[in-house]
Amino acid sequence: MQTSELINSYHVDTNTWDEMYANAAVREQYKGVVEFMQGLSIDELNRKEEMARSLFMSQGITFTVYSSGEGIEKIFPFDIIPRIITSAEWNYIEKGIKQRLKALNLFLKDVYNDQFILKDEVVPINIIYSCPHYLREMHGFPVPYDIYVHIAGIDLIRNNDGSFYILEDNLRTPSGVSYMLENREITKRIFPDLLPRNNVRTVTEYPNILHKNLVSLSPRQISNPTIVLLTPGIYNSAYFEHTTLARLMGVELVEGRDLVVSGHRVYMKTTAGLQQVDVIYRRVDDEFLDPLVFNPGSMLGVAGIMNAYRKGNVAIVNAVGNGVADDKAIYSYVPVMIKYYLNEEPILKNVPTYQLSNPDERDFVFANMNRMVIKKTNESGGYGMLMGHVAGDEEIFRYKTEMLKDPRQYIAQPIISLSSAPCYMNGRLQPRRVDLRPYALCSPDGVQIVPGGLTRVALREGSLVVNSSQGGGSKDTWVLAV
Amino acid sequence: MLSRVADSLYWMGRYMERTDGILRMLKINYASSQDDLHEFSWKPVLRTFTYLEEEQANTIAYNSRAVLQYMVADKENPNSVVNIVTHARENARSVQDHITKELWQCLNDYYHRVRDEQLIQLLNREDPITVLDVLIKQGLLYYGTTEITMARGGGYAFINIGKFLERSVQSADILDVKFRDVNYDFTRTDTTYWKYLLLSISGYELYLKTYRSGFDARNVVEQIVLNEDFPRSIIYSINQLHRYFERLKSERNVDAYRTIDFLIGRIKSKVKYSTVETIMKQGLHPYLIGVKEDLYEAGNAFNQYYFAYL
Numbered sequence: 001m002q003t004s005e006l007i008n009s010y011h012v013d014t015n016t017w018d019e020m021y022a023n024a025a026v027r028e029q030y031k032g033v034v035e036f037m038q039g040l041s042i043d044e045l046n047r048k049e050e051m052a053r054s055l056f057m058s059q060g061i062t063f064t065v066y067s068s069g070e071g072i073e074k075i076f077p078f079d080i081i082p083r084i085i086t087s088a089e090w091n092y093i094e095k096g097i098k099q100r101l102k103a104l105n106l107f108l109k110d111v112y113n114d115q116f117i118l119k120d121e122v123v124p125i126n127i128i129y130s131c132p133h134y135l136r137e138m139h140g141f142p143v144p145y146d147i148y149v150h151i152a153g154i155d156l157i158r159n160n161d162g163s164f165y166i167l168e169d170n171l172r173t174p175s176g177v178s179y180m181l182e183n184r185e186i187t188k189r190i191f192p193d194l195l196p197r198n199n200v201r202t203v204t205e206y207p208n209i210l211h212k213n214l215v216s217l218s219p220r221q222i223s224n225p226t227i228v229l230l231t232p233g234i235y236n237s238a239y240f241e242h243t244t245l246a247r248l249m250g251v252e253l254v255e256g257r258d259l260v261v262s263g264h265r266v267y268m269k270t271t272a273g274l275q276q277v278d279v280i281y282r283r284v285d286d287e288f289l290d291p292l293v294f295n296p297g298s299m300l301g302v303a304g305i306m307n308a309y310r311k312g313n314v315a316i317v318n319a320v321g322n323g324v325a326d327d328k329a330i331y332s333y334v335p336v337m338i339k340y341y342l343n344e345e346p347i348l349k350n351v352p353t354y355q356l357s358n359p360d361e362r363d364f365v366f367a368n369m370n371r372m373v374i375k376k377t378n379e380s381g382g383y384g385m386l387m388g389h390v391a392g393d394e395e396i397f398r399y400k401t402e403m404l405k406d407p408r409q410y411i412a413q414p415i416i417s418l419s420s421a422p423c424y425m426n427g428r429l430q431p432r433r434v435d436l437r438p439y440a441l442c443s444p445d446g447v448q449i450v451p452g453g454l455t456r457v458a459l460r461e462g463s464l465v466v467n468s469s470q471g472g473g474s475k476d477t478w479v480l481a482v
Numbered sequence: 483m484l485s486r487v488a489d490s491l492y493w494m495g496r497y498m499e500r501t502d503g504i505l506r507m508l509k510i511n512y513a514s515s516q517d518d519l520h521e522f523s524w525k526p527v528l529r530t531f532t533y534l535e536e537e538q539a540n541t542i543a544y545n546s547r548a549v550l551q552y553m554v555a556d557k558e559n560p561n562s563v564v565n566i567v568t569h570a571r572e573n574a575r576s577v578q579d580h581i582t583k584e585l586w587q588c589l590n591d592y593y594h595r596v597r598d599e600q601l602i603q604l605l606n607r608e609d610p611i612t613v614l615d616v617l618i619k620q621g622l623l624y625y626g627t628t629e630i631t632m633a634r635g636g637g638y639a640f641i642n643i644g645k646f647l648e649r650s651v652q653s654a655d656i657l658d659v660k661f662r663d664v665n666y667d668f669t670r671t672d673t674t675y676w677k678y679l680l681l682s683i684s685g686y687e688l689y690l691k692t693y694r695s696g697f698d699a700r701n702v703v704e705q706i707v708l709n710e711d712f713p714r715s716i717i718y719s720i721n722q723l724h725r726y727f728e729r730l731k732s733e734r735n736v737d738a739y740r741t742i743d744f745l746i747g748r749i750k751s752k753v754k755y756s757t758v759e760t761i762m763k764q765g766l767h768p769y770l771i772g773v774k775e776d777l778y779e780a781g782n783a784f785n786q787y788y789f790a791y792l
Contacts, residue, residue: 058587058590058591058594059583059586059587060586060590073594234572234575234576239575243578243579244578246578246579247578247583250579251579252484252579253577253578253579255486258484258486268484269484269486270483270484270485271483271484271485271488271636271730271735271788271789272483272732272735273734273735
């Protein structure tokens, strides 16, 4: 097969926004890539695909699946064709995310201190107090520079008219940024010269910005504070990411057992005795952070770390208790938060969300189940989800019963179709649904977003679920300079 | 440096050194098995490098392919190359931010290589030396990458401490087992026997250059224990161990340094001020056991003073 056929045989689903194709023509931003691909044979493309796979394998960009007592190395599927975002689209996304994060940080400060937004009844009190991620331990404690969310991975999707929607705010320990960096490195290898020729903005600044931000949070005003990245350990599926970030920032990668608290200060155990730690970028969830305060059975955390944190002797990134701001039920209030705190109109739209504790909204959802996606408010990774258009009657009935029992646990959203992007699969170009997760970094000097992100792909035909745990893959994500 | 990190680097160094030792042993013993009048016995090898009971060892001792399979690819054998490389890689994986990316990739490639079933099939069906060479080269790549890319800090010191501690124990083991196999008979002049012992630790050419008068068991002992220029001798390994240990000296942790410095210094002078005559007077076996006990004591002191973090 010729590569020109590759493009010609690309058929976009009707009623879907395709990132590459519009009105039977290739969009301007994709022309460079399409032209390049047309200069290649199918064999060459296959070789590039194989090369990408072996690069991931050899660099150990893998996660381990343990079965029958033996570890098997798997790679997170990677599609070689980049997802391209124009500079106009990016400017709009960037502005929208900055606005949203500003409001979310103000909300977290408010909800853990004066609670104006609750007293003014803009956000209902019961939805906050019923959220399991709302932590009383954080009450009345001034976090440094009032920043709760230092790192956010906000998920965006596009519906069939191409407009962007916020799907989720990930404000706790968002992962995947190493794939943004590594996917780009792979592209450099498999498509030589293609990046500079297309004016693609670089993403390599991410670890430097993050490191600078972490240093600025040190409670001790010293020239060389000790920064550590706290990982749950090598069995964590994101372990590769933890090592990559630690290496790129030149900070120590520690596990809970490497740290000890003494006199409300955190120390790490080194070959030359104890060394005080100033800033902890933790990739351990709130629940496991301190066995004295949260889950007493946790082996991943450090006993006494919360006291050291509240005394102001150590900075923790992201702040503890952020889950109250990215809870799926509270998500629907973010647009009103933006108005309440900033007196601005939200730039990026929310997906309409129905609260099942509201009887009118519940009746509406129940009457339209086949057009809805039902999500558990406290689950992520694509777990606890019901896609109404494909679910059987029995499953719908089961969800309805569960939802009536505890409506606070669920929300409903109309199914948004997600835009598609071309993927190279089995020697053919095929449209697959994608989302976009840019990574935003907040510091005392403001919000910075590295131009790029993680594009996740639903590899199964027709699937709308992009989560890696549900068979999703990823793509390199290009933001064009012009 | 974190104690846990030091511990992992030390073990990475030890495991990789052990891998190299095992592969070289296998290669030379296999070659020797093709050069033997009688059926070649793998018993000394199995005794040094496996935990097999006498009985189990006997069942494969005369079957080269079975031994190679067991020593290289058997996942049930805790000391097989595939398992040791996996341990080394797991240690490296947990300290990726302390080794260079090149070194990590090199170990990771080694790991994927040794688990490549096609390669292992060749071990059973075709020329095993080709397969062993592929793996030995992968190990040389590891040494070179360590040497060229690693910063000369504490981490590099701990890798080398592990490496030379392992090597000194290994040389003592190989020597002891080979002599035990001939009942510590120093009058034995069987050229092939000593030749393959020396070859297995890359000391054959040096021996020929040092001793012009043919093979003598006493000279073999001298070279493997006392020759300071022979990189696999016990004295050389202990000198290197001490050299890298001295780099850990710092204002902090003075007691730990002093304790271990004493232990290593003691072994070093014991070996340095031995001669073949004094060794033979004491008996080679008791002498080597003594050296190994001292080395283990130093290893345990590292655990206690530098790696304890639990």
